[in-house]
Amino acid sequence: MMVIRHAEHRDLDDIYALVVKSGIGMTSLPQNKEATAARIARTRNTLEGQLAKGEQGYLFVLEDTELKRVVGISAIEVAVGLLEPFYNFHVGQQVHASQALKVYKTLNTLFLSNDYTGCSELCSLFLDADFRANNNGKFLSKARLLFIAAFQSCFEQKIIAEMRGFSDADGQSVFWNALGHHFFSMDFATADYLSGVGQKVFIAELMPRFPLYIDLLPAEAQQVIAQVHPHTQPAYHVLQSEGLEYQGYIDIFDAGPSLEAELKNLRAVKTSQIVQVKIVKNPEQQATVDYLIANDQYHDYRVILNNSTIKQGVIELSDEQAQTLEVKQDNRVRILSLNASE
Known part of the structure; x- marks a missing residue:
């Protein structure tokens, strides 16, 4: 039988094995065992009421009770961006017009944003490939929403989820190579890892402060904006079915879309x-x-x-x-x- 429960310290080895399998691009799952242990400790301390809102988070595990093995993980962050900045790009528009030249042109832009500060976040969803059957993926994702429905006062009124963006088999991000690499002079995997272990100050120090015109990016980079990794497509559709929608925000590293919903509009809360x-x-x-x-x-x-x-x-x-x-x-x-x- 499969059961979902809070992560415990005894799960460390199983959880870290899943973290390693998750590969590059899962920012919230850095391949660092100490960080994984700290994540479990933070869950236990949250349950005991020992943490401030900005530090609180819940890590859930999917356990095969016959094998006595953790085969999947998922998580909720209670309020992102209160202790360290939470960045994304807002996909917006700027209008360039000249009556004299009879020119009116709307251009899509990327603008560095902290708009999701203070929101609760669904994150860290990963299921062992050998167990991606029998609706385990849906189960693992939606159990978090049922927890939110039961304990609504523990969460913020807006719920978000950052979806993994497109990267190739070698872990290369077309979007990162076209944009972020020029400002950070590091590869995608390194930037993703540093962000995952909490060293995000470099983003504020190095990212451009002015709108970036999407039309100036290579065509292949433009095409992956707000596109999800093929392995993440099922998770994307699951969250859409639960009431979350894309509203024009993307990840600054791989351009994956962010989904959002008001807590009161989640299907789990309503039904x-x-x-x-x-x-x-x-x-x-x-x-x-x-x-x-x-x-x-x-x-x-x-x-x-x-x-x-x-x-x-x-x-x-x-x-x-x-x-x-x-x-x-x-x-x-x-x-x-x-x-x-x-």
């Missing part, structure tokens, strides 16, 4: 339900809807994915499912259909 648990030996197997089922316990949060029948506000669970969720007879759980159309 998740609270139902009562009924533990039975043989739950009814005729259900056609897959549900995320969460115990809504803040410190010991657990979510499973199950094909379940809901009748009159009651959900049937097997002993194993109830034990995995750490719930008992007549406890209440929060549910959300896996697919937005159901």
Whole structure:
């Protein structure tokens, strides 16, 4: 059985193995074991209420309970940009006009922005390639939104997600080579790593302060603006189905799009339900809807994915499912259909 829960210190080796597999371009997953350990510690300290808002974050793991192995990770940052700047490019427009020459031209621009400062961020989604089946990817991504729905007061009113932009098999970013490389004199992998481990001051020191005209970039760089990495396409569509949309902001390194939504407009917030648990030996197997089922316990949060029948506000669970969720007879759980159309 698969279960999603908070990361614990015992998960370090499994999580770091996933970080290494994630490769170049996942800024929030730098290949540094000390940084990974610190990320887990920050999750535990957040749960204990020991951190200021700008330091708070939750790291979730997807565990195969039979293998006793963590096979996926995802995360939420509570409020980005409060302790260190959070940068992106805003894709805007400038108009150049001359009545005398009868010229009127609208040009697309990139402008360095901190507009997402203070927003909550969905990040660090990665699933082992051997487990990208049985809706595990959707499950891992959407469980975060169910957690937000349960504990809305812990998060900000705007939720964002930076999607991984296009890079080739060698980890080269066309966008970085056409733009960022000229200002930083370092390769994409190095800049991405430094940003991931918190050394972001170089961005403010070296990035241009004035709008950059997109038309002046090479055609191949223009084409990848707001495009997602092929491996990230499924995650992109999952978040779109949950209410997040692209609103003209991109990553400064690889030009991947940022998605955003008001917390109140998330599907999990609007449509998740609270139902009562009924533990039975043989739950009814005729259900056609897959549900995320969460115990809504803040410190010991657990979510499973199950094909379940809901009748009159009651959900049937097997002993194993109830034990995995750490719930008992007549406890209440929060549910959300896996697919937005159901």
